[in-house]
Amino acid sequence: MARFHPLPVAAVDRLTDDSVALTFAVPPELRAQFQHEPGQHLALRRAADGADVRRTYSICSPAPDPDGEGPRTLTVGVRLVEGGAFSPYALKEVCVGDELEVMTPAGRFTLQPAPGLYAAVVGGSGITPVLSIAATLLAREPSARFCLIRSDRTTASTMFLEEVADLKDRYPERFQLVTVLSREEQQAGLPSGRLDRERLTGLLPALLPVADVAGWFLCGPYGLVQGAERALRGLGVARDWIHEEIFHVDAAAPPRQVPAAPAHSxxxxxxxxxxxxxxxxxxxxxxxxxxxxxxxxxxxxxxxxxxxxxxxxxxxxxxxxxxxxxxxxxxxxxxxxxxxxxxxxxxxxxxxxx
Structure with missing residues (x-):
């Protein structure tokens, strides 16, 4: 069962003006419990104004050897949500040496490393779990390849820019990176603009053999993920090969009306x-x-x-x-x-x- 444990903050690294990476040190006696698969997340907890505030953040560091002792450190990416209950605290108050309540890893947006071609379409902070997935896959499987299509507003707002560039440098023949900026023109590469269903329908077959991809990983805002899924289904990709994780849900995804519960349930x-x-x-x-x-x-x-x-x-x-x-x-x-x-x-x- 998932449980919270106090973990010390080992590093706070500013990624952009509105995001940070928090690294936690995991003591030896807890490393087995914090063993994780690439793509999983951590729930962080704090008390604020008498309330128990919890938020989940994806692990961006590579997954440790499943047969080893477990991770010595864990890193998550946090992007500021204006008016949020946790992210302003994480960006403005958390310091090295602080202890935070951290739940053991959870989540099923994961990939067990195996040979083959894999691909991801991510937006904004959706890069966080995919960074762990790609880094773990490429390190463990010498024959595996990974194509990352990422969408961000501007270069300055792009999280884990250096970490993704490092993957490209280490695995130039096996890691394909495609960047699209919605609010900034690039000197080279694709024109600016949003990645919607129509654009992805034309773009994906031009980038890679869609039918040969062993697994698609879609992560980010609701609109991007839904548009990417519909584009892939329209290109003939079976639903079983598509994995999704939503980071932001907006008015485009209204809740369903729930019937009244029976009396005395x-x-x-x-x-x-x-x-x-x-x-x-x-x-x-x-x-x-x-x-x-x-x-x-x-x-x-x-x-x-x-x-x-x-x-x-x-x-x-x-x-x-x-x-x-x-x-x-x-x-x-x-x-x-x-x-x-x-x-x-x-x-x-x-x-x-x-």
């Missing part, structure tokens, strides 16, 4: 080997009900994006408001997001341990 839960059952209050999500009785229930964003609160639906039916974290095969297998789920039957049973 109850949720029964198995969590960390222990069970319990509690009544669901009117309007509550299942996660909110569980948290009133089990504060140790796993969650981070509460927005249907990170997937930390994923649970298996053992019995009953639920309605989810949003889902930007679970793959179709996960929902078909019976998994739901507790933070977005409301009971549609009088009794619902969830298992957080599966």
């Amino acid at each position: 109850t949720v029964a839960v198995r969590l960390d080997g222990r069970g319990g059952a509690w009544p669901v209050r009117d309007g509550e999500s299942l996660l909110e009900t569980v948290l009133r009785n089990r504060p140790d229930a796993p969650y981070a964003c509460k927005g249907g994006v990170c997937g930390t609160c994923r649970a298996f639906l053992v019995a009953g039916e639920v309605r989810m408001e949003r889902n930007f974290a679970l793959e179709p095969e996960e929902t078909e297998a019976g998994y739901v997001l507790a933070c977005q789920s409301h009971p549609a039957t009088e009794r619902v049973e969830l298992d957080f341990d599966r």
Whole structure:
């Protein structure tokens, strides 16, 4: 089960005017617990104005050897969200030597390194997990290749510019980099402008053999990810080969209307080997009900994006408001997001341990 541990901040590196990389030192006794796959994320927690504030940030450092002791350090990228509850603190207040509460790694936007051609379309801070995926893949698999198509506003706003350039220098024959700037003209390369469905439909086949790509990784704002997915599906790519992680959800993705819960609904839960059952209050999500009785229930964003609160639906039916974290095969297998789920039957049973 995911748990929080205090980790000291080993480095704070300014990436752009509005983003930083935070590096945490992992003590020997916790390295096995912080073993991670390339593409996973960490939830960070702080108390602010009496509230428990949690936000998830993707790990950008390469994944350690799965047979080793685990990572000595972990690095995440944080971009400022104006009015946000965590990112202003991370950019303006966190210093080397501070301790932050860090949850053990989670997330399924991952790639197990294997031979083949892989590709990613990312926007803005969506580069963060893909940097870990690409760096780990290229280091472990000598025959693997990776194509990165990234979209940013300007050169000055581009996160991990030097780290991506370093990958290009180390693997010139196996790492292909394509950069598109939406608000700045480049001296060479592609014209400026947004990467939408229409543009990607024409661009992708010109860059690489689309049908030969073993896995597509789409990460960034909702509009970019949805446009890229539709372009790929239009080019004949099967949904199973497309992996998505949404970083920003806007008005383009409104929540679904959720039917009123039946009267006197109850949720029964198995969590960390222990069970319990509690009544669901009117309007509550299942996660909110569980948290009133089990504060140790796993969650981070509460927005249907990170997937930390994923649970298996053992019995009953639920309605989810949003889902930007679970793959179709996960929902078909019976998994739901507790933070977005409301009971549609009088009794619902969830298992957080599966």
